[in-house]
Amino acid sequence: MTVRDDGDDALITAVAGGDREALAELYRRHAPWLVVRLSRRCADPGLVEEVVQDTFLAVWRGAPRYRATGEVPAWIWGIGIRRLVSRLRQRPAVFRWWRRDDVMVSAEDEVLIGVEHGDLGAALNNLSPELRAVVQATVLDGLTTKEAATLLGIPQGTVKTRAARARRELREALA
């Protein structure tokens, strides 16, 4: 793979024209974080690998339809998380529950919370892991109720009630 200096948008345009080197460059730039981010949502490395392959194949096919409405990484993530959901739909649930309740806070980590979230961060951390998983899937990953239900391996109705409960708890915490 050769290194290119083009911007992501230029690479997508080249991919749309059938430039495989451009796809290789996109893969080099964006596969690493995609793997890490997907691995946080799926404990099966083999499945993550399949999803990454699916995603870049979808980028290859979908590049002609890409409109530069948002950032390329956000577009790739949107494809990736949906590919993960559809793969999970085909397989028995192998997702990883949002496990960690114990929060280790180091001095430098405090900064990010202060900048990015403030009180909201603390409020989210106070949610039970089940509720936080729902908030993460629906709000932060931007999934629909149905997709979130597949990702988390719970019924759609449960996603709705947990989302409502999470909203209520957050509102109280931030009031």
Place this chain on the structure above:
Amino acid sequence: MTTTWHADPALIASYAADDLDDVRASSLEAHLLSCDRCRQILASTAPRDPSDATWRGIERALDAPHAGLVERSLLHLGVREHIARLLAATPSLRLSWFFAEALALGSAAVAATRTAGTDMAVPTLFLFLVLAALTPVAGVAAAFGPGIDPAYEIGVAAPMRGDRLLFIRAAAVLSTSLVIASVASLALPGFDRSIALWLLPALGLTLATLALAAWMRPIVAACAVGLAWLLIAAIGSVATADPLAAFHLVAQLAYAGVIAGSSLVLIRRYAATEGRIPS
């Protein structure tokens, strides 16, 4: 989007090591979407690098041949992938073959319709019936064999019995041929009768070809059976002074006998090979 703020490398490292709580991980993920510099730091610290094998998988998928129209519709109908590929590679299951078949039978049917009520009515009907019985045999002949099948060498080397491949393809060819011939028969005057006339010979000839294929190449078997059929039809019309003698009741009973005999041969052969060679 450019930001002046950047995540602490230690934070990125603990995220990459999957050692970060959900809230901070989420906020970092949001930042990573818009920050190339932090993505690069993550790429350099990630313990699980996307391997070359993953990329090679992508390239393999890009190089894979696209499924054609026939193969895609077969897959859509729930046919298994390798069967669909084998069927799609059958020379006599191509659209060009269907067109040729439809053209031959269609023009024969049109000729029979045009000449209805004239002196030529019986000869043209005879021509149509002979052709309609012959087309599945021709299809089976062109379904499998060296020089005909583009995937022949692969098929010979594949861990699948040659006769099983022939049966699969013959079944597909036979059913498509029967549909095309039936549609052409609709154009005939009094088509209700003529459908019944060519159906038994067509089945008998095809099964006889398949049964003979145990001892000779399918194309040789098909040629022999086709030739025999033309002789029977010709001799029948000359000897009895009735052009359609080869389609009358006694002849039809003989075809039923051929069907039964050939089926027996095929079943015995299938039972004999079944279990000995993995299918």
